[in-house]
Amino acid sequence: MNKRERVFAALSGEKTDRVPVGFWMHFKPEAYYGTTAVETHIKYFNESRTDICKIMNECTYPCDHNIQSARDWKQVKIYDHTAAFIQCQTDVIKRVVSHCKDAPTVATIHGVVASASHTLLGIPKYDSIGRFAQLYHLRTSPIMVWDAYKKIADTLCTIAKESIKAGAEGIYYAALGGEEDGFTDEEHAKYIAPLDQLVIQAAYDAGAKFVILHMCKPRVRLERFIDYPCDIVNWGIEESQISLTEGKKLFHNKVLLGGLNNQHGPLIDGGYDQLEKEIHKIITMTGGKRFILGSDCTLPGELSYEKIAMTVRACESYNLSRRDLVSAKR
Numbered sequence: 001m002n003k004r005e006r007v008f009a010a011l012s013g014e015k016t017d018r019v020p021v022g023f024w025m026h027f028k029p030e031a032y033y034g035t036t037a038v039e040t041h042i043k044y045f046n047e048s049r050t051d052i053c054k055i056m057n058e059c060t061y062p063c064d065h066n067i068q069s070a071r072d073w074k075q076v077k078i079y080d081h082t083a084a085f086i087q088c089q090t091d092v093i094k095r096v097v098s099h100c101k102d103a104p105t106v107a108t109i110h111g112v113v114a115s116a117s118h119t120l121l122g123i124p125k126y127d128s129i130g131r132f133a134q135l136y137h138l139r140t141s142p143i144m145v146w147d148a149y150k151k152i153a154d155t156l157c158t159i160a161k162e163s164i165k166a167g168a169e170g171i172y173y174a175a176l177g178g179e180e181d182g183f184t185d186e187e188h189a190k191y192i193a194p195l196d197q198l199v200i201q202a203a204y205d206a207g208a209k210f211v212i213l214h215m216c217k218p219r220v221r222l223e224r225f226i227d228y229p230c231d232i233v234n235w236g237i238e239e240s241q242i243s244l245t246e247g248k249k250l251f252h253n254k255v256l257l258g259g260l261n262n263q264h265g266p267l268i269d270g271g272y273d274q275l276e277k278e279i280h281k282i283i284t285m286t287g288g289k290r291f292i293l294g295s296d297c298t299l300p301g302e303l304s305y306e307k308i309a310m311t312v313r314a315c316e317s318y319n320l321s322r323r324d325l326v327s328a329k330r
Contacts, residue, residue, distance in 0.1 A: 070141035097167035
């Protein structure tokens with residue numbers, strides 16, 4: 001199988017020649033746009049051997065006025081397809097797609113909550129003041145913040161549509177806001193989930209063949225995302241303390257993506273033998289069906305591409321070891 005055949009076979013529940021792999025990382029700022037971005041993506045895809053070509057979108061949501069109080073959310077604007085930051089991203093998508101014929105390409109969409117954090121204080125760091133400022137502003141001025149969230153969602157719908165139009169076959173939707181120590185279940189259901197789902201549905205309506213739902217950050221409540229339209233689910237196993245087996249019960253009709261820790265462990269600081277052993281264990285545990293080997297989140301930028309390519313080799317060796325076992329039994 002080539003990469004495309006392998007991934008779509010996994011999506012449909014058919015047998016694959018080996019478990020597909022999907023890994024990604026953030027590149028350096030000089031590789032965010034233009035020719036350098038295209039060349040960096042192609043180099044990564046070729047050397048890492050990943051089966052999914054995920055195109056990183058490092059464009060932050062623009063806001064002319066930094067949001068420091070609830071009333072400042074009025075400054076958030078809706079952007080159409082002519083916006084420079086959207087055109088820069090779709091240009092990268094078009095050019096990367098032209099080089100990736102044998103693998104499915106996926107465009108990254110930062111979700112509503114993540115995009116909202118880009119506008120706060122000029123600091124696109126959700127883990128810092130942005131996260132708590134959003135909570136405080138929403139709880140004290142829900143109408144103002146909701147209106148801004150809706151503008152952001154409408155813009156993300158445009159980005160999703162333009163990404164598919166540019167040639168991306170799928171969307172990787174990074175959903176934030178599901179942490180149990182942040183928004184309450186009621187706040188998430190009322191203010192966040194409907195807009196997240198609006199954007200994802202816009203991608204499908206534009207022709208997306210599949211959507212990867214990434215549920216990010218520690219202590220995320222996966223139950224909040226059960227009704228989200230998507231085909232593949234991915235979350236931080238260590239951060240959430242929810243195993244692949246437990247997640248499969250929640251998302252029983254979805255393809256699972258993950259298995260390896262992105263901060264430590266065999267993939268980050270282990271040798272090949274240790275990594276192979278861990279991957280074989282994961283594939284056996286999941287059954288290898290409707291499963292894509294990946295990590296909890298983006299990999300460290302300094303990780304060698306050769307190390308990522310080792311995961312492919314380990315998936316291949318799993319099939320060989322299984323065939324040897326069957327032959328021995330015969």
